Amino acid sequence: MCSFFIHADLDAFYASVEQLDHPEYRGKPVIVGGLPGDRRSVVSTASYEARKFGIHSAMPLVRAVKLCPQGIFLRGNMKRYREKSELIMSIFDEFSPDVQQLSIDEAFIDITGMKSLLGPPETIARKIKERIRTETGLTVSIGLASNKYIAKIASGMSKPDGLYIIPAGGEESFMRSLPVGKIWGAGSKTQELFQKHGLKTGDDIHRLSLEILTSIFGKSFGLFLYRAVRGEGAAAFDEERGTHSMSAERTFPYDLFDNFAIETALFDICQTLMWRLLNSSWQSSTISLKIRYGDFTTEGARETSATPVSTLNDLYDRLLNLFHKKYQPGRGLRLIGAGLMNLEAAGALQGDLFDSGSTAEKERRLEQAILEINKKFPDAVLRRGRSWI
DNA sequence: TCTGGGGTCCTAGGACCC
DNA sequence: TCTGGGGTCCTAGGACCC
Numbered sequence: 553m554c555s556f557f558i559h560a561d562l563d564a565f566y567a568s569v570e571q572l573d574h575p576e577y578r579g580k581p582v583i584v585g586g587l588p589g590d591r592r593s594v595v596s597t598a599s600y601e602a603r604k605f606g607i608h609s610a611m612p613l614v615r616a617v618k619l620c621p622q623g624i625f626l627r628g629n630m631k632r633y634r635e636k637s638e639l640i641m642s643i644f645d646e647f648s649p650d651v652q653q654l655s656i657d658e659a660f661i662d663i664t665g666m667k668s669l670l671g672p673p674e675t676i677a678r679k680i681k682e683r684i685r686t687e688t689g690l691t692v693s694i695g696l697a698s699n700k701y702i703a704k705i706a707s708g709m710s711k712p713d714g715l716y717i718i719p720a721g722g723e724e725s726f727m728r729s730l731p732v733g734k735i736w737g738a739g740s741k742t743q744e745l746f747q748k749h750g751l752k753t754g755d756d757i758h759r760l761s762l763e764i765l766t767s768i769f770g771k772s773f774g775l776f777l778y779r780a781v782r783g784e785g786a787a788a789f790d791e792e793r794g795t796h797s798m799s800a801e802r803t804f805p806y807d808l809f810d811n812f813a814i815e816t817a818l819f820d821i822c823q824t825l826m827w828r829l830l831n832s833s834w835q836s837s838t839i840s841l842k843i844r845y846g847d848f849t850t851e852g853a854r855e856t857s858a859t860p861v862s863t864l865n866d867l868y869d870r871l872l873n874l875f876h877k878k879y880q881p882g883r884g885l886r887l888i889g890a891g892l893m894n895l896e897a898a899g900a901l902q903g904d905l906f907d908s909g910s911t912a913e914k915e916r917r918l919e920q921a922i923l924e925i926n927k928k929f930p931d932a933v934l935r936r937g938r939s940w941i
Numbered sequence: 942t943c944t945g946g947g948g949t950c951c952t953a954g955g956a957c958c959c
Numbered sequence: 960t961c962t963g964g965g966g967t968c969c970t971a972g973g974a975c976c977c
Contacts, residue, residue, distance in 0.1 A: 585945080594945050596977095609977080615942040655948095655977050772951060773974090788976095793949075797968045805946060838969090848944070852971060889946085948976085956969080 554720045556673045558661040559695040559703035560644065560680060565657035566628055567599035569636050572689045579621040581605060586613045588625050590885075591805045596628060600712060619808050635686060639844045647676060651698040652791060658707075660700050660789065662914035677715050680906060699785030699874035705736055723783025726756040727834060737773075737788065745769065754781040798832070799840070800824040801889025807846040808885045816876060819868055821890050826864040830920060835860040839867065841874045854893060861892065863915040 560621045562815050564572065569578045581602035581705040588594030593613040598860065605620040616623070637656045650662035662677050670676045677694045692711040695706025698720045710716035720887075731753055732738065732746045749768060751757055757765070758781045765775030776786065800821045810812050814924045829836070837863065840854040853874050863865045871890050879885075 592943090592945075594943095610948080611944050613945095617942095658977080696956080737975070741974060770952075788950085795949080797948070799947065801946060850972085854970065856969070887945090892946095938948080948965085949974105950976105952968105952972090954970090956967100958966085958968105959964100 553665065555662070555664045556666075557700045557703045558663055558673075558677055558680065559686075559697075559700065559707040559712070560661060560692050561694075561707045562657040562684075563691045563693055564597050564599050564603075564691075565636075566597040566633055567602070568690050569633055570624075570629075570777060571599060573632070576681065578623055581607070581620050582626065583607060583613075583616050583620070583623050583874055584626050584628045585616075586620075586625065586627055588613075588617045589848055590627075590643075607819045635730040636690070638693075639688055640684060640690070642659075643687060644680070646683075647680055652789075660703065665775065665851040667925075674715075676715060677717075681713075681715065681728050693760060699783075700789040701736065701780065702726065703782065704789070705730070705734060709734065725783075726783075727781045727783050728753065728758050730754040732757070735777075736787070737776065737780075739905055741775075743771070757781045795838075795893070796834070797893045797912050798828055798895065798897040799824065799842075799891030800828070800833070801842055801887055801891060802846075803887045804885070808888075809882070814875075814879075814885055815872065815887065818871060818890070820889065822864060822871060823874055825890055825892065826867055826919065827859070829892060832895075832899055834892075834900050835898040836892035836895050837861070838893040839874065840893055841871055841878060842887070842891070843875070843879060845880075845888035846884035846886050851878060854891075856894075864919050865915060 567582040570582050570584060579601060580599075581604070582599040583602050584598075587598040590613055595607060595609055595616050597609060597613045597614060598616070599608040600618060602616075602623055605623070607616045607619055607623070613625075617625070633656060640657075641651065641653055641659060644661050646664060648661045648663050652660040652662075654660065659880055663670070663673055666676060670679070673696055677696050681692055681694060684690055693707050693711040693714045695703040695708070695710060695716050697703040697706055697717070702718050702723050706716040707714075724815070731850040732751055733743065735754070738746070739864050745768060755870065757777055762775065762778045766772065767776050767835075769777060780786065801819060802821060804817070807816065807907070836856055837858070837860045838856040840852060842852050844850040855870065855874055857870070861870070865892075866934050875888075
């Protein structure tokens with residue numbers, strides 16, 4: 553039986569939600585990502601009206617302001633976007649038991665074998681678009697193909713509010729006719745390589761042997777390209793993927809030089825990370841540190857210990873130690889970040905460190921109590937003062 | 942123009958062991 | 960005293976995506 557996958561992708565999601573909630577924004581250039589004057593922000597989403605001015609995602613905000621000073625600039629409201637996202641995903645769920653959410657605004661929907669229940673694939677795609685429109689007021693672009701990779705590329709080419717169907721058997725010719733700029737997984741560095749080797753379309757890549765592709769692009773990515781231009785799906789979209797990590801980072805409006813200010817920022821990031829860890833079912837013994845200097849050079853360091861991170865102070869101590877090993881004093885700090893790598897299912901914490909009544913156990917309980925309060929009153933974020941250390 | 946924040950995956954090299 | 964080959968674990972950095 554032939555498989556059918558839909559890739560559904562909301563159009564200019566954050567900006568569209570804002571235009572929905574604020575009718576006065578409709579038909580106008582809306583830029584979500586920051587307010588004019590915010591230093592070091594980037595555009596998260598630009599409405600289609602804003603894109604006419606040349607504004608796009610990831611563009612520095614100051615540039616967007618120059619291109620379109622009359623635009624409506626917003627910092628964004630993630631809570632509202634998540635709310636809308638949940639509604640959208642629940643609609644997708646009604647069309648298939650197999651929905652794979654990729655991000656806040658896109659998902660694969662496996663509609664293989666749904667024909668007898670819901671009609672042919674194209675009918676299902678149109679029904680999804682209609683239901684999203686009537687029940688959320690938003691538009692979604694859909695790609696429909698026999699594998700996820702092709703469906704993903706097709707949805708991007710149908711934007712906005714489109715439907716692009718690649719018929720079964722047409723995968724390879726579709727990929728061969730594709731400009732290399734549309735190949736998912738090939739970013740700016742790879743595009744430079746394409747240009748250097750005179751590769752303009754999927755067909756140009758198709759002509760090269762696997763050996764040549766791997767010699768240019770490396771073993772893994774060369775094989776990926778070899779398969780992609782033959783219309784095959786990509787392992788990147790397989791459900792079960794390996795390691796997990798969580799991280800938090802912050803870019804400062806102005807570079808930090810002062811030790812106390814830097815350590816305070818690091819502590820703050822540790823709190824964010826620890827709340828998330830306690831709110832998850834993970835534990836981790838590997839911490840990572842990220843620093844970016846004023847000149848944008850970025851360095852990382854990580855450290856694996858014998859025991860998993862137990863408390864906020866434990867996390868902070870480990871990171872501060874790593875920070876002082878890595879940081880070159882005197883250099884302005886643009887960004888600091890922290891992460892927990894190789895997350896594993898949290899087992900019962902053990903060892904005498906965690907005997908009830910021990911300092912560490914008391915710490916853990918206090919932190920969990922604060923987390924509970926924050927969950928109940930999310931608008932009044934409670935944080936431990938740094939003086940408590 | 943001057944570059945966010947949160948992720949995943951790949952590569953290359955070093956340490957260590959057999 | 961000099962040195963093979965393979966496996967595993969860890970780290971740093973880079974590319975990419977939304």
